Amino acid sequence: MNLARRLLIGVPYLWLFALFLVPFLIVLKISMSDYAISIPPYTPTLDLSEGWAGFRVFWAALDFENYVFLTSDDLYWKAYLSSLQIAALATFFTLLIGFPIAYAMANAPDEWRPSLMMLVILPFWTSFLIRVYAWIGILSNEGFLNQILMWTGLVSEPLVILNTNTAVYIGIVYTYLPFMILPIYSTLEKLDGSLLEAAQDLGCTKIGAFWSVTVHLAKPGVIAGCFLVFIPALGEFVIPSLLGGSKTLMIGKVLWEEFFSNRDWPVASAVAIILLLILIIPIVLFQRNEQKQREADQ
Amino acid sequence: MxxxxxxxxxxxxxxxxxxxxxxxxxxxxxxxxxxxxxxxxxxxxxxxxxxxxxxxxxxxxxxxxxxxxxxxxxxxxxxxxxxxxxxxxxxxxxxxxxxxxxxxxxxxxxxxxxxxxxxxxxxxxxxxTTGIGANITKVQEALGADAPLDSLALVFDPANMEKLADCGVHFLDAPDELIPAALKYIGEDPDASDADTVKKAEDVLAAVAPYVRKFHSSEYINALANGEICVAVGWSGDILQARDRAAEADNGVEIAYHAPKEGALMWxxxxxxxxxxxxxxxxxxxxxxxxxxxxxxxxxxxxxxxxxxxxxxxxxxxxxxxxxxxxPDAETIKNLYTKSPYDPKTQRIATRMWAKVKSGS
Missing domain, CATH: 3.40.190.10 (Periplasmic binding protein-like II)
Structure with a gap:
């Protein structure tokens, strides 16, 4: 490999190192520290003024106590499970709504596509926070939705949606929908229409052709979309705290409580590290599996 | 935010x-x-x-x-x-x-x-002080003319809270103030910081939590003033501000603040x-x-x-x-208590308890 090529490959690795590995190691280090009444509120802190000896003292004080603590209270695994459930269901709903939209966009006349694309991206022009606040106005007992429902006579009592898990699902699906639509759209857009014709010529039904050609070829887009929705939704804090009720248990809120109410940065960091592992291990396994399949196909 | x-x-x-x-x-x-x-x-x-x-x-x-x-x-x-x-x-x-x-x-x-x-x-x-703000008319509608407006029983007795749930109750989202109040209600030392005593507050709080519409530390000012809720456990001045906002708006909402007669937290x-x-x-x-x-x-x-x-x-x-x-007059001041900080271990128990109370699990 020549130097230019190595440099080129080095750039993304440097990026990963500076923006992922270094912060990860800092959090990992804090998760192995102990709570202390000081600034910052944990001990030990690395004192490089004493050189190597200082580092050894620092190293010796680190332990996995906080991880053991996490297993002693069912709050944590309940919060992980409940977050996984909310994120998975929300991803499913996002896919359910996002796929038809992307499909319709990809099959729309060429001159419409830029405007449709624009409509999908348009919400990003307003702050995320304001859009979530707007949902409070829509979903509250005196909100637009209930007013319309009452006015049309569909319900006689206002529906309690705000401060429930339903509102959290609505918030996540709404916020992350573009992240589902865009990757699916980009794969569907490149889809060769003649493949569908070929499938039908060979005796495939319309639905069968749709399933085995369109859906199959859109798979990479669907997978990318699901990752883009599922990963941030799992650690979501803003949406459950604004739209969710006191019964909404999500790991993002648990993290907030560890940091702000307990002031226990080490335990909070341990919670964050576990969250990361929950995400990374399945994704790495999945990628490896995909890779193997691709190699087998070839 | x-x-x-x-x-x-x-x-x-x-x-x-x-x-x-x-x-x-x-x-x-x-x-x-x-x-x-x-x-x-x-x-x-x-x-x-x-x-x-x-x-x-x-x-x-x-x-x-x-x-x-x-x-x-x-x-x-x-x-x-x-x-x-x-x-x-x-x-x-x-x-x-x-x-x-x-x-x-x-x-x-x-x-x-x-x-x-x-x-x-x-x-x-x-x-x-931390006390109770009430929309007098609505509370009396729910509980009768002899509603205990100046007592912790208003918010810690499940029988009262069940009837108040429909007109709306807010609690401060502040475990270090609500736990002492719950302890005071059952006759324990509100300043207690040993784990066993602090845990006793859980039963009191868990019994009424299902009837609390929201745990929040600032929304109740507006919610009380515009009649969205009828009771708030909150800070004295905030509730008095709500009282005045309601009076200014002339919307028929009449708010009263009471430092509970059992004793109130002074901060x-x-x-x-x-x-x-x-x-x-x-x-x-x-x-x-x-x-x-x-x-x-x-x-x-x-x-x-x-x-x-x-x-x-x-x-x-x-x-x-x-x-x-x-x-407050000299008589009321005698009834006020103060609270010292929890040690880290009790703090964790208190926070955990609070999260549990709020989520009802």
């Missing part, structure tokens, strides 16, 4: 590095000052004032303990201040720079010395200067400005909280100084 404050913190840091005109950055509770004082301060001193607000001690403490908050003056509550002093978060006040220091009320200083021995690090801004919000304040000089000028009898009275007349400034009392309107809900 977190996003906004992170951004403003970054903006502050950026501003700090290029500042040439004198600036002072104050971080105070929301709805806690007459805003005309902010412009008055800028006019009098020529110092640019950046005024940010928070609604929980926890948020403030996390910023302080992370270091480099960028603020010159902050306003923690006594029990939190005590731990923050221990962590080395504040610098000692230079009383020579505070020409109005003579205005302070020694009765209050005696009490705040529990948290800040010798009052070396802080000056009292306001103090008040003190203290002005202090972080150890890494960018401009301690300007911070002292701001504190001295607040210590001025007239200014302090303006603030109290606006927010309906008592202050720790004896000289300001002659400028207080009758509505404030004459209201026993704000300046």
């Amino acid at each position: 977190k996003k906004l404050s992170t951004l403003s913190a970054i903006a502050l840091l950026a501003a700090a590095s290029v500042a040439n005109a004198e600036e002072v950055r104050v971080y105070n509770w929301s709805d806690y000052i007459d805003e005309s004082l902010l412009t008055k301060f800028e006019e009098e001193t020529g110092i640019k004032l950046i005024y940010d607000v928070f609604d929980s001690n926890e948020l403030l403490e996390t910023k302080l303990l992370a270091g480099g908050s960028g603020y010159d003056v902050v306003v923690p509550t006594g029990s939190f201040l005590q731990r923050q002093i221990q962590a080395g978060a504040f610098q000692k006040l230079d009383k020579n720079l505070l020409s109005n220091i003579g205005n302070v009320w020694s009765d209050i200083e005696e009490r705040t010395a529990t948290y800040d021995p010798g009052n070396e690090y802080s000056i009292n801004y306001m103090w008040g 003190f919000d203290q002005l202090a200067i972080p150890v890494d304040a960018p401009d301690p000089g300007a911070a002292h000028k701001f504190i001295n400005f607040i210590l001025d009898a007239n200014n302090m009275a303006t603030a109290s007349n606006y927010v309906y909280y008592a202050n720790g400034n004896l000289a300001s009392q002659e400028f207080l309107v009758e509505d404030v100084i004459g209201d026993p809900a704000i300046y």
